[in-house]
Amino acid sequence: MTTRLFFPSQWDRRTRTLAAISICLVFFAVIFIAAWLYGDQGQVTELDLRKLPPSWERPFGTDWLGRDMLARTLKGIRISLGVGLTAATCSACIALLLGLGAALLGRTVDRLVTWLADAALATPHLVLLILISFACGGGARGVIIAVAASHWPALTRIIRAEVLQLRSADYVKLARQLGKGPYWIARRHLLPHVAPQFLVGLLLLFPHAILHSAGLTFLGFGMPPHTPAIGVLLAESMRYLSMGLWWLAVAPGLILIVSVLAFDVLGNNVRALLDPKTLRE
Amino acid sequence: MLEANMLSFRYNRQQQWLFQNLDLRIAPGEIVGLPGPSGRGKSTLAKILAGYLTAVHGSVLADGRPLPRSGYCPVQLLFQHPELAVNPRWKAGDILAEAGQPDAALLQDLGIEPAWLTRYPHELSGGELQRICLVRALTAHTRYLLCDEMTSMLDPLSQAHIWQRVLDIAEKRKLGLLVISHDKALLDKLCHRTNHYFATIADFPLLTIRFP
Numbered sequence: 001m002t003t004r005l006f007f008p009s010q011w012d013r014r015t016r017t018l019a020a021i022s023i024c025l026v027f028f029a030v031i032f033i034a035a036w037l038y039g040d041q042g043q044v045t046e047l048d049l050r051k052l053p054p055s056w057e058r059p060f061g062t063d064w065l066g067r068d069m070l071a072r073t074l075k076g077i078r079i080s081l082g083v084g085l086t087a088a089t090c091s092a093c094i095a096l097l098l099g100l101g102a103a104l105l106g107r108t109v110d111r112l113v114t115w116l117a118d119a120a121l122a123t124p125h126l127v128l129l130i131l132i133s134f135a136c137g138g139g140a141r142g143v144i145i146a147v148a149a150s151h152w153p154a155l156t157r158i159i160r161a162e163v164l165q166l167r168s169a170d171y172v173k174l175a176r177q178l179g180k181g182p183y184w185i186a187r188r189h190l191l192p193h194v195a196p197q198f199l200v201g202l203l204l205l206f207p208h209a210i211l212h213s214a215g216l217t218f219l220g221f222g223m224p225p226h227t228p229a230i231g232v233l234l235a236e237s238m239r240y241l242s243m244g245l246w247w248l249a250v251a252p253g254l255i256l257i258v259s260v261l262a263f264d265v266l267g268n269n270v271r272a273l274l275d276p277k278t279l280r281e
Numbered sequence: 282m283l284e285a286n287m288l289s290f291r292y293n294r295q296q297q298w299l300f301q302n303l304d305l306r307i308a309p310g311e312i313v314g315l316p317g318p319s320g321r322g323k324s325t326l327a328k329i330l331a332g333y334l335t336a337v338h339g340s341v342l343a344d345g346r347p348l349p350r351s352g353y354c355p356v357q358l359l360f361q362h363p364e365l366a367v368n369p370r371w372k373a374g375d376i377l378a379e380a381g382q383p384d385a386a387l388l389q390d391l392g393i394e395p396a397w398l399t400r401y402p403h404e405l406s407g408g409e410l411q412r413i414c415l416v417r418a419l420t421a422h423t424r425y426l427l428c429d430e431m432t433s434m435l436d437p438l439s440q441a442h443i444w445q446r447v448l449d450i451a452e453k454r455k456l457g458l459l460v461i462s463h464d465k466a467l468l469d470k471l472c473h474r475t476n477h478y479f480a481t482i483a484d485f486p487l488l489t490i491r492f493p
Contacts, residue, residue, distance in 0.1 A: 170366045173333050178380050178417075179353035188379075192370045276370055276401040 013278070017269045024266040028081070031259070035078035038071040051245060060251040064240060073252045076230040077259055079223070083140055084210030087147035091209065092202040095152040099159025100194075103167065113160070117153035125150060129212055133221045143213045143222045151208055155201040162197055166190055196274035203267035207260040214256060230256050283307040283330065283356060283425045283457050288339035290325060299325055303339070303478055307425060307457040312448075314468035315461045317479025323461045324361070327427045330459070331358035343424065357418040361430040363410035367402045373413050374398035380417045387416055390446055408435045412443065419450060425457040433462065444471060 007016045046066035054061040060069035102113035120128070133146035166172055166189060175185050216222035217231025225232055230252050237248035272278045285305040291298045299322035307313050317323050328334045330341055332348040341348055343355050360366040367376045377383045377398065391412045402410055411431065418426060428447070432440040448471070451458050460471055468475055 170360055171368045174358075174366055175379060176351075177332055177354040177357065179351070180379070181351065189368055192368075277403055 013272075017272050020265055020269045021273070024262045024269075027258075027262050031074060031077055031081065035074040038074060054247050054251075061245075061247040063236075063248055064245070069247065069251050072228045072233060073230075073255050076228045076233050076252055077255050079140075079227060080210055080214050080217075080230040080256070081259065083143055083213045083223075083229075084147070084206055087144045087213060088151065088202060088205040088209040090144065090148035091151040092155060092198060092205055094148065095155035095201065096159060096194075096198055098152065099156045100163060102156070102160040103163035110160075113156065117156050120150065120153045125212075126215070129216055130219065130221050133216050138221060138224070140223060140227075143216050146216065147209045147212050151205055151212075155198075155205065158197055158201060159194060162193055163190060166193055196271070200267055200271040200274070203263060203270055206263040206267075210256070210260055210263070282309070282342075282344065283459075284342045285326075285330060286340050286342070288326070288329060288336045288341070290322070290329060290334070290336050300478065305330075305459075305476055305478075307459055309424065309457050310452065310455040311474075312451065312458040312460060312472045314472035314475035315459060315479065316463060316465060316468055316475060316477070318463060321479045323479050324429050327358055327429045327459065327461055330425075331356045331427055333358065353420075353422045355422060355424040356427065357423045357425070358427045359411070359414055359418055359429060359431045361433065363407060363414045364402060366414055367410060369402050371402070372398065373400055373402070373405060373410075376402070376413055377417055380420050383416050384419075387419060387450070390449075391416060391443070408439045408443075411435065415443070415447070423456065425459070426451070427459045427461070429461045430463075431460075432467075433464070440467075 007019055011019070044067065046062075049058075049062050049066040051064055052058055052062040052066075058068055058070065060073055062068055063072070098113045098116075102110045128150045129146045131146075132149050133142040136142040136145045169189075172185060172189050175189060180188075213222060214229070214231040214234070217229050218235045219231075220235065222231055223229040225236075233252040234249060234256075237245070237252070240248050283306070285303060288303040288305075289298055289301040303326065305313075305326075315323055315326070325334065329336050332341075332354050341356075348354055348356065367373075371379075393409075393412055393416065397405060397409060397413070405413070411434075415431075426447075432443055435443065444467075447458070450456065460468060462468055
């Protein structure tokens with residue numbers, strides 16, 4: 001849908017989808033490589049270059065200690081992406097195990113998992129995140145555990161429903177009557193349905209995980225203040241906003257939003273690519 | 282001989298019996314019709330005969346043996362809706378290969394074009410899909426074929442074409458056929474005899490469906 005706006009209309013949908021996916025991947029590669037190339041430049045204080053507004057030389061300006069904001073933003077988004085990716089991956093794996101367990105291991109497990117998912121969904125998200133992160137001692141570890149432990153219910157429900165629906169599907173029952181064993185059916189019938197759901201669910205979890213890890217850090221329950229995570233940058237910039245140092249908040253905020261949107265575009269386009277109904281359009 | 286002995290079935294204890302003490306015999310090479318209005322349990326009976334469901338009472342024997350719990354079932358069922366009987370993520374070639382290498386002569390006989398085999402189910406019409414399902418069900422190990430409204434969504438021309446082929450194959454291989462349909466004319470034309478269990482019970486109670 002969004003791809004139609006950005007790419008030439010004479011490209012077919014498959015080409016546009018592939019183009020969108022490549023652009024997102026290139027964007028993330030650029031972030032990681034640039035952050036790595038910058039080294040520790042973001043930490044160096046140059047007091048004669050304090051509070052410079054954005055210019056051609058320093059596109060994101062400098063902060064109150066003369067640190068280059070572009071370098072800090074890139075390092076920050078890299079840290080946030082790393083934390084978000086780890087947390088989302090853990091969360092998606094939890095969701096996969098619980099979803100498969102609920103669908104395959106009988107009624108009792110199903111009830112337990114469904115109840116857990118309902119309970120987790122009913123708890124206010126941010127409160128749960130803050131509690132778990134605080135209980136785990138904060139830091140990157142606390143954020144990862146908190147985000148991983150609070151983001152599985154939606155994907156768990158999707159996977160459970162998918163497997164339950166497949167188990168009762170005529171073509172799966174028919175495979176059994178054709179003499180296929182349970183492992184063959186799991187590999188050939190279940191896997192091609194569950195794997196794309198898992199992959200897309202994982203990709204669409206990333207933006208949530210990144211935003212929530214930044215949010216936790218912004219509130220002071222996440223990363224320690226000396227790491228240049230996006231949440232820390234945003235929290236620091238609050239104090240200087242009233243002094244007119246708008247670029248301190250705009251640059252990291254913009255990069256954060258663009259990264260989150262990029263993951264969303266990536267997830268939706270991968271889904272379109274994996275679904276046979278939209279595969280060839 | 283495919284034998285159903287004193288079959289009784291209901292989906293759960295709260296519901297009425299769909300059928301009770303039903304007897305049915307299909308000899309190899311015989312074509313039996315099963316007419317009756319909708320919602321009376323004809324499809325459920327077919328599912329029991331093909332091993333998809335287990336009867337509450339009674340037994341199903343194929344050539345003297347109960348249906349196998351695992352392995353290839355000699356009784357194969359063709360569904361009314363072929364699009365539900367194929368994996369939407371598989372190409373038609375994979376769907377056919379699930380039952381083993383399809384017979385090239387049979388493919389040609391049923392007018393299945395090689396180009397179809399590289400398409401996904403949603404890219405094929407209902408009639409094309411039903412023919413794919415038919416070939417999948419007609420392996421050398423199939424002894425009895427249950428056709429549950431197999432051609433009711435096809436136009437008369439392809440209907441006639443498919444049935445002509447099925448009759449040829451059934452005669453050649455001595456298959457037992459059960460034809461479920463509410464099209465009386467079709468059954469009269471096709472079948473050696475008809476079983477009127479579902480057609481005659483005029484005051485048969487309709488299924489009571491409870492909505493929660």
